[in-house]
Every structure is written in structure tokens, then in C-alpha cells.
Amino acid sequence: xxKLKRSNDSKxxxxxxxxxxxxxxxxxxxxxxxxxxxxxxxxxxxxxxxxIAMAIMPEESDI
Numbered sequence: 001x002x003k004l005k006r007s008n009d010s011k012x013x014x015x016x017x018x019x020x021x022x023x024x025x026x027x028x029x030x031x032x033x034x035x036x037x038x039x040x041x042x043x044x045x046x047x048x049x050x051x052i053a054m055a056i057m058p059e060e061s062d063i
Contacts, residue, residue, distance in 0.1 A: 002022055003022075004018060004019070004022050004057060005018050005021075005057055005058050005059065005060050006018045006054070006057045006058065006059050006060060007020070007021055007027070007060055008060050008061070009021075009027055011031065012050075013050075013054040014057075014059070014060070015050055015053045015054050015057060016030040016031045016034055017030075018057055018060070034046065034050070
């Protein structure tokens with residue numbers, strides 16, 4: 001069973017890298033999607049969601 005975790009392949013905290021590993025896609029695609037979501041909707045809610053995910057998701061080394 002796959003577990004959602006922060007990745008060691010990280011630019012900031014590993015959230016996008018972890019989501020990419022979980023969904024079996026390239027991390028760059030996920031990162032671009034998050035940036036596009038922030039630009040076209042609102043930066044603050046995306047930033048807050050990222051911080052919450054960073055706090056909730058365990059690090060890869062913790063599992």
C-alpha cells in the first residue's frame with residue numbers, strides 16, 4: 001500500500017515531490033500545477049494549504 005509522504009526530492013519542503021511520487025507523475029508537473037493554481041486562483045489559500053500539508057505529511061525518512 002502506498003503512503004503519502006514528503007519526498008527527499010524537494011525544492012521547499014518535499015510536498016509536491018511526495019504528491020508526485022504518490023501519483024506516479026513527474027514532480028515538475030505537480031510543481032507547475034501548484035504554481036498555476038496559485039496564479040489563477042489565489043496565492044494565500046494555496047500557500048496555507050501547502051503549509052498545512054507540510055505539517056501533516058510525514059517525511060520520507062520517518063516512515
